[in-house]
Amino acid sequence: GDSVTQMEGPVTLSEEAFLTINCTYTATGYPSLFWYVQYPGEGLQLLLKATKADDKGSNKGFEATYRKETTSFHLEKGSVQVSDSAVYFCALTEYGNKLVFGAGTILRVKS
Amino acid sequence: DTEVTQTPKHLVMGMTNKKSLKCEQHMGHRAMYWYKQKAKKPPELMFVYSYEKLSINESVPSRFSPECPNSSLLNLHLHALQPEDSALYLCASSDRSGTGGSDTQYFGPGTRLTVL
Numbered sequence: 001g002d003s004v005t006q007m008e009g010p011v012t013l014s015e016e017a018f019l020t021i022n023c024t025y026t027a028t029g030y031p032s033l034f035w036y037v038q039y040p041g042e043g044l045q046l047l048l049k050a051t052k053a054d055d056k057g058s059n060k061g062f063e064a065t066y067r068k069e070t071t072s073f074h075l076e077k078g079s080v081q082v083s084d085s086a087v088y089f090c091a092l093t094e095y096g097n098k099l100v101f102g103a104g105t106i107l108r109v110k111s
Numbered sequence: 112d113t114e115v116t117q118t119p120k121h122l123v124m125g126m127t128n129k130k131s132l133k134c135e136q137h138m139g140h141r142a143m144y145w146y147k148q149k150a151k152k153p154p155e156l157m158f159v160y161s162y163e164k165l166s167i168n169e170s171v172p173s174r175f176s177p178e179c180p181n182s183s184l185l186n187l188h189l190h191a192l193q194p195e196d197s198a199l200y201l202c203a204s205s206d207r208s209g210t211g212g213s214d215t216q217y218f219g220p221g222t223r224l225t226v227l
Contacts, residue, residue: 043201044218101153
């Protein structure tokens, strides 16, 4: 079945550092890919998405590119802030109504 | 507007109580979902309603009973829960466009449930 693998955390960075959170997936067809962010004590917020190969999703300085050849959707940000501290989930959906999540990566940004 | 609202924000209940969680969306979405999330884990799908009909039940115990009164509302009725049911319960919705594409799910803030 479909699966998503994320790099284990926690990831600890200093403010203004470059962020990469790796995400790879396994799917039988052509999934849509998502990054969700969960701040402490809150629900999940959609951060960005991409629906086909070579699409780049972007939002709030975060970017991820749908790479079919490497089955990857790595999340990047050029300069992180303390306010970016949260849990980041990579996810896919292939047939509309089932989201398959990765385990989540905790990001901690120090000032 | 991509807002899904959930009430209450926090709920504490005993094992013999009956309570309900509520979810509402006004985006015209035709699919709604309940998820359960334990600490430091990703959400786990419980139920899916599509066009107000239950389409997926992920083998959830009968002490959880979903209800979809109309296309904007989703309830989760709770009865005789166990302490291990304590978790964050998330509602989500998506637009079932019917084009065969994959829908984007939008989540609410969740209800933090504690069962004593």
